[in-house]
Amino acid sequence: MSGKTLFDKVWDQHVVSEIKDGPSVLYIDRHFIHEVTSPQAFDGLRKRGIGVFRPAQTIATADHNVPTIDQHLPIKDRLSRFQVQKLTENCEEFGVQFYGLGHQYQGIVHVIGPELGITQPGITIVCGDSHTSTHGAFGAVAFGIGTSEVEQVLATQCVLQRKPKRMKIEVNGPLAKGVLSKDIILYIASKISTSGATGHFIEYTGSTIRNLSMEARMTICNMSIEMGARGGMIAPDETTFEYLKGRKYAPQGEAWDKAVARWKELHTDADAVFDTSYEYDASDIVPMITYGTNPGMGIKINEAVPSAPDNVKALEYMGLTAGEQLLGKPVNHVFIGSCTNSRIEDLRLVASLVKGKQKAPNVHAMVIPGSKQVEQQAIQEGLDQILKEAGFQLRQPGCSACLGMNDDKVPAGEYCVSTSNRNFEGRQGPGARTILASPLTAAATAITGRITDVREII
Amino acid sequence: MEPITIIKSTCVPLPAENVDTDQIIPARFLKATTREGFGDNLFRDWRYDSDNNPKPSFVLNQPDYSGSILVAGKNFGCGSSREHAAWALYDFGFKVVVSSFFADIFRNNALNNGLLPIQLSEEYIQSLLAAVEDNPELEVMVDLPKQQLNVVGSDEIVSFEINPHKKSCLLKGFDDIDYLINQKDKITEFEKNRITA
Numbered sequence: 106m107s108g109k110t111l112f113d114k115v116w117d118q119h120v121v122s123e124i125k126d127g128p129s130v131l132y133i134d135r136h137f138i139h140e141v142t143s144p145q146a147f148d149g150l151r152k153r154g155i156g157v158f159r160p161a162q163t164i165a166t167a168d169h170n171v172p173t174i175d176q177h178l179p180i181k182d183r184l185s186r187f188q189v190q191k192l193t194e195n196c197e198e199f200g201v202q203f204y205g206l207g208h209q210y211q212g213i214v215h216v217i218g219p220e221l222g223i224t225q226p227g228i229t230i231v232c233g234d235s236h237t238s239t240h241g242a243f244g245a246v247a248f249g250i251g252t253s254e255v256e257q258v259l260a261t262q263c264v265l266q267r268k269p270k271r272m273k274i275e276v277n278g279p280l281a282k283g284v285l286s287k288d289i290i291l292y293i294a295s296k297i298s299t300s301g302a303t304g305h306f307i308e309y310t311g312s313t314i315r316n317l318s319m320e321a322r323m324t325i326c327n328m329s330i331e332m333g334a335r336g337g338m339i340a341p342d343e344t345t346f347e348y349l350k351g352r353k354y355a356p357q358g359e360a361w362d363k364a365v366a367r368w369k370e371l372h373t374d375a376d377a378v379f380d381t382s383y384e385y386d387a388s389d390i391v392p393m394i395t396y397g398t399n400p401g402m403g404i405k406i407n408e409a410v411p412s413a414p415d416n417v418k419a420l421e422y423m424g425l426t427a428g429e430q431l432l433g434k435p436v437n438h439v440f441i442g443s444c445t446n447s448r449i450e451d452l453r454l455v456a457s458l459v460k461g462k463q464k465a466p467n468v469h470a471m472v473i474p475g476s477k478q479v480e481q482q483a484i485q486e487g488l489d490q491i492l493k494e495a496g497f498q499l500r501q502p503g504c505s506a507c508l509g510m511n512d513d514k515v516p517a518g519e520y521c522v523s524t525s526n527r528n529f530e531g532r533q534g535p536g537a538r539t540i541l542a543s544p545l546t547a548a549a550t551a552i553t554g555r556i557t558d559v560r561e562i563i
Numbered sequence: 564m565e566p567i568t569i570i571k572s573t574c575v576p577l578p579a580e581n582v583d584t585d586q587i588i589p590a591r592f593l594k595a596t597t598r599e600g601f602g603d604n605l606f607r608d609w610r611y612d613s614d615n616n617p618k619p620s621f622v623l624n625q626p627d628y629s630g631s632i633l634v635a636g637k638n639f640g641c642g643s644s645r646e647h648a649a650w651a652l653y654d655f656g657f658k659v660v661v662s663s664f665f666a667d668i669f670r671n672n673a674l675n676n677g678l679l680p681i682q683l684s685e686e687y688i689q690s691l692l693a694a695v696e697d698n699p700e701l702e703v704m705v706d707l708p709k710q711q712l713n714v715v716g717s718d719e720i721v722s723f724e725i726n727p728h729k730k731s732c733l734l735k736g737f738d739d740i741d742y743l744i745n746q747k748d749k750i751t752e753f754e755k756n757r758i759t760a
């Protein structure tokens with residue numbers, strides 16, 4: 106018998122039972138909920154007259170539709186206010202911990218889980234949100250679910266799931282200056298395509314991945330779903346333990362030592378077999394940008410827009426022509442934020458690049474911290490001053506222009522270089538044209554007012 | 564959930580590939596707290612211009628095409644996990660989506676709401692799309708018990724895969740949650756031996 110992959114080990118430990126020829130009953134250790142995908146699930150419980158089975162294992166926050174200014178005031182938009190109000194009431198009624206607006210722990214669900222130490226190696230995590238894959242950076246099996254499944258987890262702490270296939274993506278070698286983990290994942294997505302990993306759970310390995318910080322690893326795992334994967338994970342190591350140690354919900358004292366001993370077992374056996382494997386050389390990775398309307402449509406920043414029969418519609422939407430260079434193209438919006446790139450490390454990188462410089466007059470540059478804790482930390486470190494002096498607007502935490510559910514939208518037809526994860530049509534507002542990039546590329550672009558190769562200014 | 568057995572209907576062709584859930588139902592319409600009413604905003608930005616006038620070029624605005632079967636290009640439903648996408652399709656009146664490839668979360672969401680995702684070969688989808696575009700009155704018969712689909716009047720019958728558990732749920736109109744609630748004793752037992760606290 107061959108060995109087990111990291112994914113197998115964690116998954117198998119959580120199978121309560123298996124339905125013959127059907128899915129498994131999978132036990133869920135931690136469940137995150139937010140205002141958009143949970144109200145119908147709570148209604149379902151009410152209709153059935155049942156409560157939340159294990160309320161202590163569900164954590165709620167408000168992030169998707171919240172405003173990013175004046176969060177101390179009532180939400181102006183009636184529907185958003187009602188949705189957040191509903192979540193507040195549901196959490197009260199069902200005994201679920203809620204980090205709402207104004208709370209010191211509020212933030213984007215995939216940012217607060219790790220920073221509070223709720224996200225840990227070897228556990229299962231779900232959330233009614235496809236970017237739950239972010240938490241896989243800690244060696245957790247974490248994936249997004251629909252609202253019916255949110256209801257399943259609330260009612261029974263389990264979901265019915267079929268075990269996905271296993272994919273290995275290995276990246277080796279040192280990263281060049283100015284190249285970030287966002288570039289790695291945009292590069293991989295451009296190779297594998299937006300559906301190439303469907304039905305799979307990815308494990309990212311190799312020396313390049315090993316050398317990344319936890320924040321950078323989260324950026325990689327976050328975008329697993331952009332290739333269709335159920336999730337992505339990275340084996341826990343000293344970097345993981347170092348990050349978690351002392352965090353609010355991380356094990357303490359003796360329990361910590363025991364946990365670390367257990368976590369050290371979480372790696373793929375040498376003789377384990379993957380269904381699919383890819384290997385890339387970091388020396389081929391440079392700053393990346395997207396030109397189309399799905400995250401797989403990425404190119405190296407100095408490449409021309411490719412011509413392919415299946416990107417005609419995308420180019421039309423983006424107002425681009427095949428053969429055109431994006432480098433040097435004027436843009437009016439820069440969005441730094443989202444669960445992909447809104448952590449303290451991202452803000453530090455941006456601040457270090459823009460320090461002492463000024464944004465271009467044509468650019469509206471917005472920085473949205475991923476959480477209240479990130480915001481506080483940025484203020485403590487003086488990053489807020491640096492950003493302000495450079496003409497960037499540092500706002501309050503939430504999903505913001507990543508999906509345009511609040512007022513932070515990009516006007517129709519205008520370009521936005523964005524550190525988020527999706528460049529779908531209308532994602533940042535009806536008609537908005539999104540170009541995905543790393544925080545450094547975004548910051549450099551804000552300074553020059555044109556799509557810029559960050560390697561030229563650092 | 565309403566049971567599904569046999570569905571006979573005309574089809575709506577949507578040949579676009581990689582249709583993501585942001586197109587099916589844009590985020591700004593996700594503010595409702597119930598499951599109903601999302602059909603009005605199905606494919607909102609493809610269906611209406613910025614002044615809310617219907618775009619005549621979009622298939623849902625073309626009176627020739629109607630029916631409860633959507634025939635879509637490959638990788639349908641990629642992107643966000645929003646179940647609102649399945650609700651919107653169902654609320655609009657679709658019972659079946661046929662494609663050569665579905666995104667995982669969308670497939671689960673559809674199955675959990677009595678919307679049947681049928682995966683067939685790219686070749687068959689292309690020929691079906693062409694046939695429907697050629698003749699909007701063409702009817703397709705979906706037989707869930709037999710796991711078969713055919714164009715009415717044609718001898719060519721194609722089989723489709725569906726997980727046996729999901730099939731029986733759809734046939735009976737059962738939700739997964741009913742099944743799980745019956746497993747609570749087993750789940751409690753499992754918790755006692757759980758290593759990851």
Ligand code: SF4
Nearest residue numbers: 236443444504507508
């Ligand atoms: S930041 Fe964007 S991708 Fe992340 S959870 Fe929020 S809406 Fe989803």
